[in-house]
Amino acid sequence: MSQLTxxxxxxxxxxxxxxIQAVLIAIALVFxxxxxxxxxxxVFAEALRKGLGAYWLALLEPDAWAAIRLTLLTAVVAxxxxxxxxxxAAWAIAKYExxxxxxxxxxxxxxxxxxxxxxxxxxxxxxxxxxWFGPWLAEKNIKIIFAVPGIILATIFVTxxxxxxxxxxxxxxxGSEEEQAAIVLGASGWQTFWRVTLPNIKWGLIYGVxxxxxxxxxxxxxxxxxSGHIRGQTNTxxxxxxxxxxxxxxxxxxxxxxxxxxxxxxxxAIKTWVEWRHAAEMRELSQLPPERPMNTVPIxx
Amino acid sequence: xxxxxxxxxxFNLTLGYTLFYLSVIVLIPLTALIFKTLSLTWDQxxxxxxxxxxxxxxxxxxxxxxxxxxxxxxxxxxxxxVLVRYTFPAKKIVxxxxxxxxxxxxxxxxxxxxxxxxxxxxxxxxxxxxxxKLAFSPNGVVIALIFIGLPFVVRTxxxxxxxxxxxxxxxxxxxxxxxxxxxxxxxxxxxxxxxxTGFAMAFARAVGEYGSVIFIxxxxxxxxxxxxxxxxxxxxxxxxxxxxxxxxxMLVISFVMLLVINALQGWQRKxxxxxx
Numbered sequence: 325m326s327q328l329t330x331x332x333x334x335x336x337x338x339x340x341x342x343x344i345q346a347v348l349i350a351i352a353l354v355f356x357x358x359x360x361x362x363x364x365x366x367v368f369a370e371a372l373r374k375g376l377g378a379y380w381l382a383l384l385e386p387d388a389w390a391a392i393r394l395t396l397l398t399a400v401v402a403x404x405x406x407x408x409x410x411x412x413a414a415w416a417i418a419k420y421e422x423x424x425x426x427x428x429x430x431x432x433x434x435x436x437x438x439x440x441x442x443x444x445x446x447x448x449x450x451x452x453x454x455x456w457f458g459p460w461l462a463e464k465n466i467k468i469i470f471a472v473p474g475i476i477l478a479t480i481f482v483t484x485x486x487x488x489x490x491x492x493x494x495x496x497x498x499g500s501e502e503e504q505a506a507i508v509l510g511a512s513g514w515q516t517f518w519r520v521t522l523p524n525i526k527w528g529l530i531y532g533v534x535x536x537x538x539x540x541x542x543x544x545x546x547x548x549x550x551s552g553h554i555r556g557q558t559n560t561x562x563x564x565x566x567x568x569x570x571x572x573x574x575x576x577x578x579x580x581x582x583x584x585x586x587x588x589x590x591x592x593a594i595k596t597w598v599e600w601r602h603a604a605e606m607r608e609l610s611q612l613p614p615e616r617p618m619n620t621v622p623i624x625x
Numbered sequence: 626x627x628x629x630x631x632x633x634x635x636f637n638l639t640l641g642y643t644l645f646y647l648s649v650i651v652l653i654p655l656t657a658l659i660f661k662t663l664s665l666t667w668d669q670x671x672x673x674x675x676x677x678x679x680x681x682x683x684x685x686x687x688x689x690x691x692x693x694x695x696x697x698x699x700x701x702x703x704x705x706x707v708l709v710r711y712t713f714p715a716k717k718i719v720x721x722x723x724x725x726x727x728x729x730x731x732x733x734x735x736x737x738x739x740x741x742x743x744x745x746x747x748x749x750x751x752x753x754x755x756x757x758k759l760a761f762s763p764n765g766v767v768i769a770l771i772f773i774g775l776p777f778v779v780r781t782x783x784x785x786x787x788x789x790x791x792x793x794x795x796x797x798x799x800x801x802x803x804x805x806x807x808x809x810x811x812x813x814x815x816x817x818x819x820x821x822t823g824f825a826m827a828f829a830r831a832v833g834e835y836g837s838v839i840f841i842x843x844x845x846x847x848x849x850x851x852x853x854x855x856x857x858x859x860x861x862x863x864x865x866x867x868x869x870x871x872x873x874x875m876l877v878i879s880f881v882m883l884l885v886i887n888a889l890q891g892w893q894r895k896x897x898x899x900x901x
């Protein structure tokens with residue numbers, strides 16, 4: 325058999341005929357166009373239906389600004405807290421062996437499978453007027469539910485696992501040889517973390533942070549339960565969209581929604597960029613000349 | 626190796642902080658839900674969770690989630706296949722776009738889908754003359770749940786398809802299998818655990834979903850009212866006991882789904898481990 329026929333048979337055996345390929349690609353693209361592209365396009369089309377003037381006017385409204393500020397504040401508090409937790413949890417789970425580790429990992433994932441409404445409700449049961457700390461908080465005149473702290477707490481809950489679950493598998497796959505080497509060479513724990521671990525996990529970290537941020541800014545259900553919907557005070561952007569929409573202020577609702585859609589597009593762009601950068605770094609690493617085998621001195625005494 | 630574990634510092638600090646933060650944010654508030662439920666009598670609990678309106682909401686929530694997860698399993702697999710195996714223009718953009726439902730706030734998805742599917746919308750207008758209502762009906766609920774669940778299936782199946790060894794398919798072809806036989810008997814069994822995981826994740830997410838659904842559902846009692854909305858309704862009437870009881874049912878279902886997903890992922894790891 326000539327080389328050409330071998331190559332052709334190989335191709336035939338592991339792929340489909342061109343027209344089947346074309347049909348499958350067409351079905352996939354139509355599905356994506358209908359379910360993903362069209363809703364995205366509808367947001368901008370509805371927002372700009374009465375022209376750019378009406379669009380700007382809707383965005384410059386004081387209540388819209390208050391909602392934007394509250395959304396930014398929520399993300400600025402919730403994301404760093406979950407970032408610190410994510411790094412701590414990944415360090416504990418990836419670098420050590422201990423009993424109940426897989427159970428702990430499951431518990432960390434739990435907020436992903438709890439309905440956002442249930443997430444909001446549990447904080448009402450703890451901090452609400454009828455809740456555990458309700459009377460005590462009322463006495464001290466501290467408002468958590470139907471106020472900003474409740475919104476931040478509910479947001480922290482729904483975005484809780486994002487960074488941890490990005491970092492745990494990453495740090496597990498990297499092992500801890502490099503950190504052990506740094507410690508043996510005399511670095512302190514913090515030096516090891518900043519100089520060795522952090523550069524190794526930076527792409528996973530950015531990835532987790534932007535996904536966490538997108539969810540934190542966009543969360544609706546959980547925040548809706550604890551917010552109280554006071555205009556200009558406890559309305560985040562998604563809640564503001566709901567109020568405007570229910571008042572039939574369609575253009576204004578879609579104008580604020582278009583900002584959130586832009587946030588989603590920026591998130592996707594950064595996410596894709598991170599994936600490309602990471603893949604490029606992996607390629608560069610694989611093209612380096614192979615290292616000489618290290619002296620296998622046992623690290624433990 | 627027992628001693629080398631001790632070389633790295635920070636075990637007590639990181640594990641301690643992890644447990645502390647987990648308790649404060651997740652475990653203690655969830656305990657509040659369980660305690661509140663335990664303060665109800667059995668009759669109160671059953672009365673709240675099995676009222677006809679609540680039963681109708683379970684049927685809608687689980688029925689629509691199941692249909693949406695099935696649609697996502699089929700089209701998610703197709704999209705993952707096309708993205709891994711074929712080349713076409715703008716493939717990278719399509720690949721990035723698959724994650725849109727993860728990044729787009731659910732309320733935005735909700736009002737956008739409603740605008741599209743309403744009787745005068747871009748899509749709804751073609752169905753209205755045939756008497757098919759897409760928005761403000763259970764159909765709308767299914768469509769919203771398809772939207773939010775799609776990336777789960779694509780993103781769990783895609784890496785497994787990428788790692789699939791071509792040699793197996795070549796062997797099947799050499800032994801005389803048609804392409805369809807190869808798919809059914811060689812490829813499909815290899816990706817089935819991942820597909821099941823994606824299906825379960827899409828289903829679990831759909832059951833708890835609120836934001837994208839409430840705009841499009843119409844929220845008619847007994848017809849298009851989802852279970853999370855029942856909880857909201859009870860809360861607005863200050864019926865904390867009733868809200869808690871229904872929330873407990875949903876929480877138990879989340880636990881079960883989480884265990885199912887964990888078991889499926891374990892199966893998937895075992896399968897890929899065995900193949901290597």
